[in-house]
Amino acid sequence: xxxxxxxxxIDRSSAMAGTRSHCDACVVRNRSICSALxxxxxxxxxxxxxIQTVKRGQTLVWEGEDALLVANVIEGVLKLSTSTSxxxxxxxxxxxxxxxxxxxxxxxxxxxxxALVDSRVCLFxxxxxxxxxxxxxxxxxxxLNKALDELDRARRWMLLLGRKSASEKVASFLLEMSVRLAxxxxxxxxxxxxxxLPLDRQQIADVLGLTIETVSRQLSSLRASGVVDLPGRRALxxxxxxxxxxxxxx
Amino acid sequence: xxxxxxxxxIDRSSAMAGTRSHCDACVVRNRSICSALxxxxxxxxxxxxxIQTVKRGQTLVWEGEDALLVANVIEGVLKLSTSTSxxxxxxxxxxxxxxxxxxxxxxxxxxxxxALVDSRVCLFxxxxxxxxxxxxxxxxxxxLNKALDELDRARRWMLLLGRKSASEKVASFLLEMSVRLAxxxxxxxxxxxxxxLPLDRQQIADVLGLTIETVSRQLSSLRASGVVDLPGRRALxxxxxxxxxxxxxx
DNA sequence: CGACTAATTGAGTCGCTTCAATAAGCGTGG
DNA sequence: CCACGCTTATTGAAGCGACTCAATTAGTCG
Numbered sequence: 018x019x020x021x022x023x024x025x026x027i028d029r030s031s032a033m034a035g036t037r038s039h040c041d042a043c044v045v046r047n048r049s050i051c052s053a054l055x056x057x058x059x060x061x062x063x064x065x066x067x068i069q070t071v072k073r074g075q076t077l078v079w080e081g082e083d084a085l086l087v088a089n090v091i092e093g094v095l096k097l098s099t100s101t102s103x104x105x106x107x108x109x110x111x112x113x114x115x116x117x118x119x120x121x122x123x124x125x126x127x128x129x130x131x132a133l134v135d136s137r138v139c140l141f142x143x144x145x146x147x148x149x150x151x152x153x154x155x156x157x158x159x160x161l162n163k164a165l166d167e168l169d170r171a172r173r174w175m176l177l178l179g180r181k182s183a184s185e186k187v188a189s190f191l192l193e194m195s196v197r198l199a200x201x202x203x204x205x206x207x208x209x210x211x212x213x214l215p216l217d218r219q220q221i222a223d224v225l226g227l228t229i230e231t232v233s234r235q236l237s238s239l240r241a242s243g244v245v246d247l248p249g250r251r252a253l254x255x256x257x258x259x260x261x262x263x264x265x266x267x
Numbered sequence: 268x269x270x271x272x273x274x275x276x277i278d279r280s281s282a283m284a285g286t287r288s289h290c291d292a293c294v295v296r297n298r299s300i301c302s303a304l305x306x307x308x309x310x311x312x313x314x315x316x317x318i319q320t321v322k323r324g325q326t327l328v329w330e331g332e333d334a335l336l337v338a339n340v341i342e343g344v345l346k347l348s349t350s351t352s353x354x355x356x357x358x359x360x361x362x363x364x365x366x367x368x369x370x371x372x373x374x375x376x377x378x379x380x381x382a383l384v385d386s387r388v389c390l391f392x393x394x395x396x397x398x399x400x401x402x403x404x405x406x407x408x409x410x411l412n413k414a415l416d417e418l419d420r421a422r423r424w425m426l427l428l429g430r431k432s433a434s435e436k437v438a439s440f441l442l443e444m445s446v447r448l449a450x451x452x453x454x455x456x457x458x459x460x461x462x463x464l465p466l467d468r469q470q471i472a473d474v475l476g477l478t479i480e481t482v483s484r485q486l487s488s489l490r491a492s493g494v495v496d497l498p499g500r501r502a503l504x505x506x507x508x509x510x511x512x513x514x515x516x517x
Numbered sequence: 518c519g520a521c522t523a524a525t526t527g528a529g530t531c532g533c534t535t536c537a538a539t540a541a542g543c544g545t546g547g
Numbered sequence: 548c549c550a551c552g553c554t555t556a557t558t559g560a561a562g563c564g565a566c567t568c569a570a571t572t573a574g575t576c577g
Contacts, residue, residue, distance in 0.1 A: 099422065101517045105430040109422035120419070122412055127419045154404030157411055162372055164414040169370070169377045171421040172349065172359035178428035179476025180355040183533070218556060226429025228534055233557055250542055250555070267351045433565065468524060481565055483525055500523070500574055 038063040043139070048115035049089045053159040062156075065145045071095070071132040078119070078130040087119030087146050093136020094215040097128045098223065108224040110171065111216075113201045117163050121147055133215040178226050181266060186225040187235040188264035191245065195255060210255045217251070239264075288313040293389070298365035299339045303409040312406075315395045321345070321382040328369070328380040337369030337396050343386020344465040347378045348473065358474040360417065361465075363451045367413050371397055383465040428476050431516060436475040437485040438514035441495065445505060460505045467501070489514075 040063040051059050090112050097110035150156050177189055195208040222229045239245045244261050246254040290313040301309050340362050347360035400406050427439055445458040472479045489495045494511050496504040
């Protein structure tokens with residue numbers, strides 16, 4: 018498959034002839050951490066990474082194992098999750114295209130990473146990535162910003178987990194979904210009112226710290242009151258966003 | 268914008284008498300983010316900061332206000348907290364000496380910062396700190412590591428909030444406290460078995476997503492079963508750490 | 518020592534979970 | 548294309564853990 022010549026940026030870096038990398042056409046090159054890199058440096062990092070597809074349900078990293086990999090999400094949605102020894106699970110993060118996965122400069126992975134829908138990631142061996150990051154402060158800066166954003170998001174979620182009722186949790190979740198899917202879904206400028214949930218009911222329950230039955234009941238109640246419609250198992254239609262926001266309660 | 272000299276030349280200038288900064292004797296200089304800096308650069312950063320005492324209960328930063336400050340904790344313990352509009356509070360973080368406070372490169376503060384006990388912090392205007400960090404990759408690297416550690420900690424706490432029972436929550440909390448206080452309390456090499464809780468019962472409840480009564484009942488039950496002793500209002504004595512760890516359930 | 522605040526304890530209620538049964542999607546093969 | 552079977556979701560009924568409200572006790576500080 019031959020991509021036609023494009024980006025002006027190629028001319029100089031191709032002082033080394035034939036060195037165009039997949040990065041030049043990467044759909045997340047302007048939003049992932051790579052966006053901080055000059056084309057030359059980006060190319061260099063690109064040589065360390067490889068594209069990998071991850072099918073729905075497939076686990077990329079297991080909780081507790083050595084953290085040998087980091088990655089950029091190119092396409093899809095993945096969950097980060099941890100469990101108690103007796104099997105209770107909590108989803109501690111959901112990542113979308115342009116998000117970063119993994120723990121650079123760290124020994125162990127503290128959570129599993131599993132695809133919620135068929136996904137594609139750009140995978141790096143952690144050691145090589147660490148080395149590269151160490152030599153490229155602009156990359157570390159971007160990494161820092163992403164980490165700080167994730168930290169804020171995690172802390173807002175702690176308020177939800179610790180202090181919100183089941184109905185507030187479900188309302189908050191639907192709103193967050195609609196916002197984040199819109200951010201990813203390109204040219205749209207507002208949150209989406211109609212979308213496919215990348216999570217099934219059990220996974221929603223695992224995000225919210227509830228049971229599957231409670232999630233189902235809350236969704237049914239939202240439908241009954243005309244706030245949302247549920248045209249299919251994973252389909253969601255927000256009919257009254259204002260009411261949904263009022264129900265989210267923060 | 269004219270910067271006086273580059274870092275290397277500062278080494279020399281600090282050899283000049285009278286340029287010693289408070290940083291040279293700072294008790295957290297080897298563990299805070301400053302530990303990444305050469306003495307010269309550290310001195311330069313030190314000039315931007317000032318030591319501030321924060322009394323128990325005093326709030327350094329308010330949720331939602333402009334993020335004008337960042338800081339290193341020198342002494343004491345502080346909480347990070349958020350609230351719902353109707354006043355339910357969740358503590359989303361507890362910071363100790365050598366921890367970093369604030370959101371560099373960010374506009375708004377997403378949580379309040381309040382001293383749990385009389386504390387001292389090294390305060391920087393965010394704008395000046397951002398500028399300095401931008402010019403000192405080794406500082407950003409350290410910042411990144413701290414942020415990633417905090418992120419892991421926050422995510423482990425999400426498992427607790429979403430999936431653990433009241434008794435597991437309290438047991439986990441006591442263990443975490445004993446570990447973190449020991450890390451701070453210098454030469455000790457293991458977790459502390461006897462310490463003062465920097466939080467009152469309401470604040471423990473706000474960390475765990477429980478009510479004050481439930482926390483009290485769980486503590487009483489732990490005392491009744493001989494796992495801990497409660498010699499005073501804020502005093503805690505761990506009598507059977509193994510049993511406590513079993514009760515923490517992860 | 519006495520007054521005030523913080524913590525404990527008790528009784529009753531409520532919200533979420535648990536267990537169980539039914540219904541709806543959805544992919545497959547006839 | 549529809550019927551079938553499997554998976555996933557919904558709904559119901561009962562139980563229980565944590566919350567609420569209220570009263571009592573214990574620390575702590577002047």
